[in-house]
Amino acid sequence: MKKNCLLFFFTFTVSIAVFSQTVISIIPQPVKIEMKSGEFRFGPETKIMYMDESLMQLAQYARQQWKFWSGWDGEIQQIKHEKLEGNFVLQIIQPAEKELSTEGYGIEITSQNVFLRSNTQAGLIYAIQTLNQLMSANPSQVLPACIIIDYPRFRYRGLHLDVARHFMPADFIYRLLDEMVFHKMNVFHWHLVDDQGWRLEIEKYPKLTSIGAWRPDMEDLDWNARPLQCQPTQEMYGGFYTQDEVRKIVKYAADRNITIIPEIEMPAHVMSALAAYPQFSCSGKNLGVPSGSVWPITHIYCAGNDSAFIFLRDVLTEVMEMFPSIYIHIGGDEADKSEWNKCPKCQQRMQTENLKNVDELQSYFVQCIEKFLNANGRIMIGWDEILEGGLAPNVVVMSWRGEEGGIAAARLKHNAIMTPASHCYFDYYQGDPAVEPLSIGGYIPLKRVYSYEPVPQELSLEESHYILGAQANTWTEYIRTPQHAEYMIFPRLAALAEVVWSPNNLRNWEDFSRRLENQFKCYDKLGIYYARSAFQARIISQPDSVRRCVEISIETEAPYGEIHYTTNGKDPTDSSPVYTGPFALCESATVKAGVFHGGKCMGAIIAKKFSLHKAFGAKMTFQIPSASRYNGNLGDGVWGSTNYRDGNWKGFLGDDAIIIIDLGKPTKIRSIKVDALQASGSWIFFPEKAICELSKDGKEWKSVGEKMNEHSWQEPVPAIQLFGFENLRENVRFVRLKMKNRGTCPLGHAGEGQPAWIFISEVEIL
Numbered sequence: 001m002k003k004n005c006l007l008f009f010f011t012f013t014v015s016i017a018v019f020s021q022t023v024i025s026i027i028p029q030p031v032k033i034e035m036k037s038g039e040f041r042f043g044p045e046t047k048i049m050y051m052d053e054s055l056m057q058l059a060q061y062a063r064q065q066w067k068f069w070s071g072w073d074g075e076i077q078q079i080k081h082e083k084l085e086g087n088f089v090l091q092i093i094q095p096a097e098k099e100l101s102t103e104g105y106g107i108e109i110t111s112q113n114v115f116l117r118s119n120t121q122a123g124l125i126y127a128i129q130t131l132n133q134l135m136s137a138n139p140s141q142v143l144p145a146c147i148i149i150d151y152p153r154f155r156y157r158g159l160h161l162d163v164a165r166h167f168m169p170a171d172f173i174y175r176l177l178d179e180m181v182f183h184k185m186n187v188f189h190w191h192l193v194d195d196q197g198w199r200l201e202i203e204k205y206p207k208l209t210s211i212g213a214w215r216p217d218m219e220d221l222d223w224n225a226r227p228l229q230c231q232p233t234q235e236m237y238g239g240f241y242t243q244d245e246v247r248k249i250v251k252y253a254a255d256r257n258i259t260i261i262p263e264i265e266m267p268a269h270v271m272s273a274l275a276a277y278p279q280f281s282c283s284g285k286n287l288g289v290p291s292g293s294v295w296p297i298t299h300i301y302c303a304g305n306d307s308a309f310i311f312l313r314d315v316l317t318e319v320m321e322m323f324p325s326i327y328i329h330i331g332g333d334e335a336d337k338s339e340w341n342k343c344p345k346c347q348q349r350m351q352t353e354n355l356k357n358v359d360e361l362q363s364y365f366v367q368c369i370e371k372f373l374n375a376n377g378r379i380m381i382g383w384d385e386i387l388e389g390g391l392a393p394n395v396v397v398m399s400w401r402g403e404e405g406g407i408a409a410a411r412l413k414h415n416a417i418m419t420p421a422s423h424c425y426f427d428y429y430q431g432d433p434a435v436e437p438l439s440i441g442g443y444i445p446l447k448r449v450y451s452y453e454p455v456p457q458e459l460s461l462e463e464s465h466y467i468l469g470a471q472a473n474t475w476t477e478y479i480r481t482p483q484h485a486e487y488m489i490f491p492r493l494a495a496l497a498e499v500v501w502s503p504n505n506l507r508n509w510e511d512f513s514r515r516l517e518n519q520f521k522c523y524d525k526l527g528i529y530y531a532r533s534a535f536q537a538r539i540i541s542q543p544d545s546v547r548r549c550v551e552i553s554i555e556t557e558a559p560y561g562e563i564h565y566t567t568n569g570k571d572p573t574d575s576s577p578v579y580t581g582p583f584a585l586c587e588s589a590t591v592k593a594g595v596f597h598g599g600k601c602m603g604a605i606i607a608k609k610f611s612l613h614k615a616f617g618a619k620m621t622f623q624i625p626s627a628s629r630y631n632g633n634l635g636d637g638v639w640g641s642t643n644y645r646d647g648n649w650k651g652f653l654g655d656d657a658i659i660i661i662d663l664g665k666p667t668k669i670r671s672i673k674v675d676a677l678q679a680s681g682s683w684i685f686f687p688e689k690a691i692c693e694l695s696k697d698g699k700e701w702k703s704v705g706e707k708m709n710e711h712s713w714q715e716p717v718p719a720i721q722l723f724g725f726e727n728l729r730e731n732v733r734f735v736r737l738k739m740k741n742r743g744t745c746p747l748g749h750a751g752e753g754q755p756a757w758i759f760i761s762e763v764e765i766l
């Protein structure tokens with residue numbers, strides 16, 4: 001029997017006794033690193049040796065990788081004899097230690113040789129990545145002597161990409177797979193189907209791609225502002241992958257130890273499929289392929305229609321032919337089942353199957369599909385909604401609405417994958433929205449990803465074994481290009497890679513931060529378009545109405561470097577004052593701050609404007625209360641940013657905002673300004689108008705006019721509008737502002753007819 005031991009190494013003749021400063025900077029952090037004295041230098045005689053014919057391709061991969069990282073390009077040779085003579089040193093460690101298991105590896109670097117060993121090709125692939133990183137951190141062609149033992153904490157280390165909302169070309173998928181293996185991630189969850197596009201060729205149902213892959217091009221509008229009723233337009237947006245392309249991508253991934261799990265959504269998120277084959281919906285209506293947001297998602301597959309199940313089995317049969325993955329993801333999220341409640345076929349099904357409600361009908365639907373997948377030797381994965389109405393027998397739960405789904409699944413002895421939107425949604429902002437590309441919302445900075453613990457505390461040791469691992473999700477409603485996708489994924493994937501690979505007790509933010517510097521060097525060399533958002537400053541203020549000052553503190557999660565700031569409106573440089581602690585700002589100013597390292601500003605400069613005006617600290621009352629979630633202070637001297645969650649905004653839902661400001665005593669005033677935010681994607685709209693009135697006693701009011709909204713709700717990016725009342729020359733104590741809410745989200749908006757928000761962050765009186 002062939003030994004279950006693989007050996008693979010390169011070797012060189014003479015070591016040179018000059019030791020460079022060694023830098024070990026590997027992400028994810030290996031299990032054990034033991035430094036030795038000396039170093040290995042690549043030379044003209046260095047060879048890559050491999051033991052077994054089956055390793056030749058891997059040896060070639062290693063050569064290509066190391067040529068890229070070190071510039072060295074040597075020979076590859078198969079070891080002909082177990083006993084090597086001359087300068088070769090051979091050390092067989094056999095069978096490769098049990099602790100290395102199926103993905104682990106060992107590396108030994110001496111001044112003569114580099115040995116790599118593993119039980120599997122997968123382990124060797126990871127050993128090659130570790131050497132890549134060692135090469136990147138050290139003078140080219142020199143490796144520090146050391147012993148590394150390494151293996152992953154979790155067997156499921158995933159990255160998801162939604163190619164339905166925005167299509168990502170095959171070239172980018174290849175690139176992403178290379179970037180994944182560099183981070184030792186081993187599952188690519190390919191979200192191929194959604195309302196806004198069907199992206200996978202299915203031979204038996206060609207209309208899925210000839211119709212379902214294309215939608216009217218409304219890329220100039222905000223995702224949530226795209227009308228549902230499509231206008232006839234010549235321009236179409238879309239794309240899909242042919243089966244041939246997919247097979248090549250799947251093979252390319254497998255060569256990098258990456259399993260591709262296809263996600264074929266059902267029963268909801270399938271308007272693209274139903275545009276092609278409307279007969280599989282309850283109503284039979286063709287609503288087209290929507291170009292933007294649809295909410296709630298009611299147009300779904302009919303659970304009472306046998307032909308819909310035949311269609312899905314046919315589709316899945318072709319899917320299984322393309323994707324050898326043991327896991328097939330069937331979505332299952334966010335189905336609004338109101339159509340099922342009305343549909344005679346669905347009602348009939350509930351009766352014959354003795355199902356009490358539509359949740360149980362969804363469970364029936366999922367179980368039918370699961371039976372089919374299981375009969376074909378596959379295991380089904382679904383989003384955590386599949387817990388509702390009863391879990392299918394063998395299903396794996398992907399927990400995204402927090403950790404509860406994963407916890408419930410593990411307690412039911414089902415495997416679970418953790419992808420909570422609190423830590424793993426890479427479509428969320430990672431820095432200050434004022435300087436970040438427009439995103440769907442949320443805020444998950446690098447440090448938060450790094451802090452994620454995939455095994456919930458609530459689980460017992462035995463239950464915790466059902467947690468297969470974790471995954472980052474990259475939804476692309478607001479991500480139109482591969483470059484933007486990379487920006488959202490990196491470096492957050494580095495943080496997640498360490499979460500899922502490295503032992504928990506080695507998790508150390510400061511050390512990770514140090515290693516990030518080299519990771520960025522690697523990204524630069526690889527041409528990865530990554531975010532430096534972790535190097536932003538956060539300017540925090542605390543009003544002190546007694547002293548009429550604001551106390552400013554500046555924070556950063558930046559791993560290294562120092563904060564420099566200004567208060568004169570100019571951009572800081574590395575010779576501006578260094579921030580050492582909180583300070584008081586007692587007159588209006590703009591504070592700007594940046595994180596500098598080695599003379600360079602590492603991220604964007606953040607600016608915050610403070611206005612110490614006459615309503616600063618004044619008593620304000622609200623005729624209609626604001627929402628407790630969005631309860632910013634309107635008299636703290638701070639204007640809000642375009643991020644509606646920055647803490648500065650006060651939100652009013654469905655109603656006008658009526659604000660009475662009491663200046664405490666008769667006060668001479670010249671101008672009144674109030675701001676408002678529009679982020680129509682988040683159902684926040686500019687007020688229709690602002691009305692301003694003044695009073696000496698709070699009883700008799702005098703109007704000073706009204707200012708109208710001048711913007712369309714369809715403008716694609718969040719914006720701030722100032723409503724100003726100037727040249728007043730008044731002596732008053734009370735100011736009343738009425739901001740007129742439009743009431744409901746407009747026709748054609750995703751939230752059409754639902755209550756609209758207005759957001760206000762400051763009332764400035766001068």
Ligand code: ACM
Nearest residue numbers: 333334383400473
């Ligand atoms: C999801 O984010 N709807 C799974």
Ligand code: ZN
Nearest residue numbers: 282302343346
């Ligand atoms: Zn139906």
